[in-house]
Amino acid sequence: MALVTTKEMFAKALDKDYAVGAFNVNNMEIIQGIVEAAQEENAPLILQVSAGARKYAKPIYLTKLVEAAIADTGLDICLHLDHGEDFDICKKCVDDGFTSVMIDGSKHEFEENIRLTKEVVEYAHAHGVVVEAELGKLAGVEDNIKVDARNATFTVPEEAAEFVARTGVDSLAVAIGTSHGAYKFKGTPYLDFERLEEIHKLIPDTPLVLHGASTVLPEFVARCNEYGGNIPGAQGVPEDMILEAVKHGVCKVNIDTDLRLAMTAEIRRHFIEHPEDFDPRKYLGPARDAIKRMVQHKIRNVLNASGQR
Ligand code: G3H
Ligand code: 13P
Ligand code: ZN
Numbered sequence: 112m113a114l115v116t117t118k119e120m121f122a123k124a125l126d127k128d129y130a131v132g133a134f135n136v137n138n139m140e141i142i143q144g145i146v147e148a149a150q151e152e153n154a155p156l157i158l159q160v161s162a163g164a165r166k167y168a169k170p171i172y173l174t175k176l177v178e179a180a181i182a183d184t185g186l187d188i189c190l191h192l193d194h195g196e197d198f199d200i201c202k203k204c205v206d207d208g209f210t211s212v213m214i215d216g217s218k219h220e221f222e223e224n225i226r227l228t229k230e231v232v233e234y235a236h237a238h239g240v241v242v243e244a245e246l247g248k249l250a251g252v253e254d255n256i257k258v259d260a261r262n263a264t265f266t267v268p269e270e271a272a273e274f275v276a277r278t279g280v281d282s283l284a285v286a287i288g289t290s291h292g293a294y295k296f297k298g299t300p301y302l303d304f305e306r307l308e309e310i311h312k313l314i315p316d317t318p319l320v321l322h323g324a325s326t327v328l329p330e331f332v333a334r335c336n337e338y339g340g341n342i343p344g345a346q347g348v349p350e351d352m353i354l355e356a357v358k359h360g361v362c363k364v365n366i367d368t369d370l371r372l373a374m375t376a377e378i379r380r381h382f383i384e385h386p387e388d389f390d391p392r393k394y395l396g397p398a399r400d401a402i403k404r405m406v407q408h409k410i411r412n413v414l415n416a417s418g419q420r
Contacts, residue, residue: 115210132409135366148405148406189210189211196215198214201234214231249264261288293346321361
C-alpha cells in the first residue's frame with residue numbers, strides 16, 4: 112500500500128480492455144466515497160486534484176487525506192494533478208509528493224506545447240513522477256456537428272506520434288469529441304473512433320487519456336431537478352462509447368461531473384425530505400454514499416475495471 116505512479120496500472124490496462132478511473136477530489140467525503148468503492152471493487156485508482164481543488168481545500172489537506180485513505184484501506188493510489196497549466200504548479204505538486212502530474216499545454220501552439228511539456232517531463236522524471244500531456248482541444252457543445260471545427264481542434268494522429276517522441280511524456284490526453292461538464296453534445300453524441308484508432312496504431316505503447324468522460328446519467332440530472340435543481344439539456348457521453356474508447360488504447364478515464372451530480376442530488380433530496388436538519392453529517396454522510404455508488408457503477412459498467420487491481 113503506497114502512493115504509486117500510473118506506470119504499472121497503465122501497462123496492465125494497455126494489455127486488456129479496461130481503463131483506470133481518475134476521479135476528481137475536493138474534500139474528505141468525496142475521497143472516502145471513491146476509495147471505499149475502489150476497495151470493494153478491487154480496482155486500480157487515480158485520485159486527481161485540480162488547481163481549483165488545491166485552492167479550495169489548501170494543498171496539504173488533500174495530500175494528507177489521500178495518505179490517510181491509503182493507510183486506512185491498504186490500496187495503492189496514484190495522486191495526480193489535473194490540468195496543470197504551467198511549469199510552476201507541476202513543480203509544486205511534484206515537490207508536494209504527487210506521483211503524477213498533467214501539464215495541459217493544449218491551448219498553446221504545437222511547438223510551445225512541446226517545449227512546456229518537455230520542461231515538466233524533465234523535472235518530474237528526475238523525481239520519479241510521471242507526466243500526462245494534452246494535444247488537441249476538447250470540443251465545445253457547439254463544435255460537435257461541424258466537420259471543419261472537428262479537424263481544427265481534434266488531435267491529429269501524426270502530431271500525436273511526433274509529440275510523444277519529442278517530449279518523452281508518459282501518457283497523452285486526446286481530443287476526439289468529449290468535453291468537460293454536463294453539456295457535452297447538442298444533438299447526437301459523436302466520438303471520432305477512427306481518429307482514436309489511428310492514434311493508438313501510431314503510438315501503441317502510449318496510454319491514452321479521455322477527459323470529459325462523464326456520462327451524465329439522465330437519472331441523476333432528473334433527480335437533481337426533481338429536488339429543486341435546474342439543469343436543462345444536460346447530455347453526457349453514452350456509456351457504450353466509453354467502453355468502445357477503452358478498447359482503443361484509452362487507459363485513463365476522467366470523471367468529475369458525475370460525482371458532482373450524484374453528491375448534489377443526494378444533498379438536495381436530503382434537505383427536501385428533512386428541512387429540519389442542520390447537522391452536516393446528516394447530509395454529507397448520504398452524499399458520501401452516493402459518491403461511492405456512482406464510482407462503483409463506473410468501475411463495473413463503464414470502465415470494466417472490477418477485480419483489476
Ligand atoms: O476538468 C476539470 C475538472 O472537472 C476540475 O474542475 O477546475 O472546477 O476543479 P475544477
Ligand atoms: P467531466 O466534466 O466529464 O467529468 O470530465 C472531468 C475531467 O476531464 C477532469 O479532468
Ligand atoms: Zn479534464
